[in-house]
Amino acid sequence: MVPWVTGHFRxxxxxxxxxxxxxxxxxxxxxxxxxxxxxxxxxxxxxxxxIPHSSSAAQPNDAITPTNGRAVIPANSTGDAATLYVNAFNDGVAGIYNFDPAGAQLALQAIPV
Structure with a gap:
């Protein structure tokens, strides 16, 4: 399966x-x-x-497809293979920021491949 992740944070x-x-x-x-x-x-x-998104500035052509094996979580996985990490991301040189958990939402759908 591959993860389909959406959410809303402040x-x-x-x-x-x-x-x-x-x-x-x-x-x-x-x-x-x-x-x-x-x-x-x-x-x-x-x-x-x-929103679901798999490319980056370093890898602009990356995509998750039913056949390319990218982001596949093997059946019955535990540990890191099945763990999602939510990271605050700073596009600049350095930064100071605060996460407010009030009203934060994260939704995950596991899509079979």
Whole structure:
């Protein structure tokens, strides 16, 4: 199965780049630096919406398809192979931010492949 992840969070803070108030989120499978499965881009409101997303600036052509084996969680998996990590993401050089759990939501659907 592959994960389909969506959600809504509030992050506030300051980062050091040309968009100083845009702290985003990413969801990775298998570890904090694992396979990217969802991304939410920051905006000036501080509210971030997570959507399924598997490409990055370093790997712009990455995609999850029924046949490429990317982000597949083997049946009956436990531990890191089946663990999702939600990380605050700073596109700038450095930043300070705060996560507010009030009203935060994360939804996961396991899609068979």
């Amino acid at each position: 992050l506030t803070g300051v980062e050091f780049d040309t968009t100083p108030l845009t702290i985003g989120l990413e969801v990775r499978l298998g570890g904090a630096a694992g396979t990217l499965v969802a991304r939410g881009y920051g905006n000036i409101t501080g509210y971030v919406t997570l």
